[in-house]
Amino acid sequence: MKKSYIISVDLGGTKILSALIDNQNKIISRVKIETNKDEGGLGLVKSISSSILQLLNDNVVSENEVKAICLGVPGAVNPHIGLIEVAPNLGVENFNIKEELAKEISIPILVENDVNLAGLGIKKFELNDNVKNMLVIFIGTGIGSSLFFDGKIYRGSSYFAGEIGHIKVNAKGEISTNAKSLSFEQLASRTAIVKEIKKDLKKGKKSILKEFKSSKKTIKSKTLANAIKKNDPLAVKHVTNAAKIIGSVLGSITTLLNIDTIILGGGVIEAMHDFMLPIIEKNFNKTVIEACGRNVQIIETKLGDDAALFGGIALAEEFLS
Incomplete structure (x- = not known):
């Protein structure tokens, strides 16, 4: 058969x-x-x-x-x-x-x-294999990425390549040498955004998300996007902070790896790309060395x-x- x-x-x-x-x-x-x-x-x-x-x-x-x-x-x-x-x-x-x-x-x-699997799909079916050095990063419950060098996926010596979410960073998105620092994922994933919003809700801050104050239910990306559209102060504050950190981390990674393409995906980006991408790009440009960053494309995947x-x-x- x-x-x-x-x-x-x-x-x-x-x-x-x-x-x-x-x-x-x-x-x-x-x-x-x-x-x-x-x-x-x-x-x-x-x-x-x-x-x-x-x-x-x-x-x-x-x-x-x-x-x-x-x-x-x-x-x-x-x-x-x-x-x-x-x-x-x-x-x-x-x-x-x-x-x-x-x-x-x-x-x-x-x-x-x-995310390696997603990167392979994006490279073949969205970019038609027409990419050389690429970082694919997905922002969702956590943060993961995949790397491509000279058009080929790079898995690393022990298959850990791309674990960008576990890089230690500070609140500005700067790479940190302090072992007590939080990880990129702990500061900029949807889980991190939701955690900070719930902290502020418990402090009595006003928000249309107040129903989640004592709820064990998580706040989904679409709910965050809806709050952003309504200019909710907590959603705007914490999604903005996450976007700034994402941009800064991507700037540092680009300075290290001299990649030419960054693909953004995941539920957070898919739901809030219009709001987040300009902030990400602004902080990317603030952080990256100009010679490395001037020709980098930062693109949202359409494959979801x-x-x-x-x-x-x-x-x-x-x-x-």
């Missing part, structure tokens, strides 16, 4: 998005479910396999017709053996998700860092959640060809 499909799975901190993709690179069907982090790695495997089987059943496709499952994971991953070394947003470490998933499904399994799904196609080509 001809193998005509791949299945891409984007394993996120809050959701699992799976898609069936045909041999014309068209997404045929999608399944989105909540991420079950309560049962550790094996719980994740159970959820992933359930979403894959749902895709197959819904589309009357057999496992024999699928070339590969391409799984993106938010953490440091060895793509050659499928080992998740550490995935803080999933609460998993030293877990071979490829081996465990293979016990549930007989399709070949490929595993990659989620589909970036990682399309990245599965490029990953399958790399490892199965």
